[in-house]
Amino acid sequence: MVTPFMLSPAYPRYAPGTVAWRIPHGLAPVFREVGGVTVVHNPESGDTHFLAPAGADLLARLASGEVLTVDTLPQPEFGTQTGSGDVLRELHLLGLAEPFHP
Amino acid sequence: MTVRLDQLPPLQAHQRLREGNLRLAIGPVVVSVGSRLGEFAEWMLQLYGHYPVLPTSGFSDFHIRLERPRTTRRWWRSQVCFLLDGEEPFKPLPLSHACAFFEWGLNWCIAERLQEYVIVHAAVVERDGRAMVLTGPPGAGKSTLCAGLMVRGWRLLSDELALLDPERGWIQPVPRPVGLKGASIEVIRGLAPQLVMGKPIEGTGKGTVAHVRAPDADVERAHEPARGSCIVFPRYEAGVALRVAVREPALVLRGLLDAAFNHPVQGERAVHGLVDLVECSSAYDVRFADLAKACQTLESLVTTEREGSRALAC
Numbered sequence: 001m002v003t004p005f006m007l008s009p010a011y012p013r014y015a016p017g018t019v020a021w022r023i024p025h026g027l028a029p030v031f032r033e034v035g036g037v038t039v040v041h042n043p044e045s046g047d048t049h050f051l052a053p054a055g056a057d058l059l060a061r062l063a064s065g066e067v068l069t070v071d072t073l074p075q076p077e078f079g080t081q082t083g084s085g086d087v088l089r090e091l092h093l094l095g096l097a098e099p100f101h102p
Numbered sequence: 103m104t105v106r107l108d109q110l111p112p113l114q115a116h117q118r119l120r121e122g123n124l125r126l127a128i129g130p131v132v133v134s135v136g137s138r139l140g141e142f143a144e145w146m147l148q149l150y151g152h153y154p155v156l157p158t159s160g161f162s163d164f165h166i167r168l169e170r171p172r173t174t175r176r177w178w179r180s181q182v183c184f185l186l187d188g189e190e191p192f193k194p195l196p197l198s199h200a201c202a203f204f205e206w207g208l209n210w211c212i213a214e215r216l217q218e219y220v221i222v223h224a225a226v227v228e229r230d231g232r233a234m235v236l237t238g239p240p241g242a243g244k245s246t247l248c249a250g251l252m253v254r255g256w257r258l259l260s261d262e263l264a265l266l267d268p269e270r271g272w273i274q275p276v277p278r279p280v281g282l283k284g285a286s287i288e289v290i291r292g293l294a295p296q297l298v299m300g301k302p303i304e305g306t307g308k309g310t311v312a313h314v315r316a317p318d319a320d321v322e323r324a325h326e327p328a329r330g331s332c333i334v335f336p337r338y339e340a341g342v343a344l345r346v347a348v349r350e351p352a353l354v355l356r357g358l359l360d361a362a363f364n365h366p367v368q369g370e371r372a373v374h375g376l377v378d379l380v381e382c383s384s385a386y387d388v389r390f391a392d393l394a395k396a397c398q399t400l401e402s403l404v405t406t407e408r409e410g411s412r413a414l415a416c
Binding site for chain 1: 350351355365366369
């Protein structure tokens with residue numbers, strides 16, 4: 001059963017593995033590299049964002065049509081504060097990724 | 103043959119201004135100006151006298167009129183209205199602010215309508231085909247630095263709006279009077295008493311403002327674009343020692359995106375255009391109090407870079 005909580009962007013932080021992530025339908029973000037930083041433009045919202053390498057890698061995978069699940073996400077390194085779930089949640093808030101139940 | 107405004111017989115110039123068909127070519131735009139305000143007419147002749155006047159018939163990008171309102175404020179605490187194509191996009195201002203109102207209104211028209219360019223809030227000067235973009239928030243010292251460099255022989259491309267052609271990577275000149283505020287008026291007057299400056303306008307929303315006439319040669323070369331090669335983020339602070347620091351490319355882009363008026367409208371085009379500009383430019387944060395020293399340092403930085411790139415080309 002899908003509950004409203006499971007559909008919230010916060011859900012995968014608490015129950016990884018049950019939600020997959022994909023690029024929103026029809027979205028074709030524009031990437032550019034500037035001084036080692038990835039700049040991504042969201043043509044839907046008209047916003048431009050600066051992404052850390054982790055976010056840029058994940059977004060590039062999503063943009064290539066890949067569906068990301070907990071099994072295909074890079075595991076957080078020991079001692080790091082930010083896991084892939086957090087990065088994807090941030091991408092979701094920017095309108096660059098969406099969770100769904102496969 | 104192109105006729106300049108100051109080559110028209112004064113009676114004809116005033117008549118065309120009254121009738122609203124004084125069509126001036128200002129860089130890439132044609133502006134039809136109209137007004138019955140005598141003081142504004144004198145100011146136009148003083149600061150726009152060297153601009154090409156086009157025949158009365160033809161397409162104009164903007165039809166601007168500055169007139170007194172048709173209310174009691176026509177006589178009592180007189181005001182002036184800015185009319186664009188017959189509409190009034192702004193609230194009236196005191197009559198004494200008419201000249202500044204024209205400049206601010208025209209800035210708005212260009213920023214609002216010239217969507218073929220990526221428009222950045224910046225002053226731009228050029229030397230040897232290499233443009234220097236001076237950007238930052240209001241009061242940062244863009245216009246003061248721009249006027250200082252202009253006095254030292256740099257060509258004025260724009261004082262307020264950098265028009266970037268993202269496909270060609272050019273900056274299109276739109277040379278217009280340089281707007282100075284507060285203390286910078288006296289600084290520039292002291293630095294170059296030969297410059298033609300309009301009467302200071304007091305009590306505006308930006309304090310006292312005055313406009314410096316764009317050099318004749320720069321107006322004549324208004325159809326010669328230049329490539330960006332240096333981006334400067336000035337910050338004027340009274341009493342500080344000059345400090346120049348290299349800015350990281352990502353931060354340069356952040357600054358340009360913040361200063362770009364139409365980046366969300368232009369979207370991908372703006373991102374590519376601005377990233378290309380960042381990639382081919384050096385960029386500096388300049389904190390200054392002494393204008394002459396700041397101009398000299400920027401000049402020597404640009405000269406060093408130019409010689410460096412020549413050496414690489416050899």
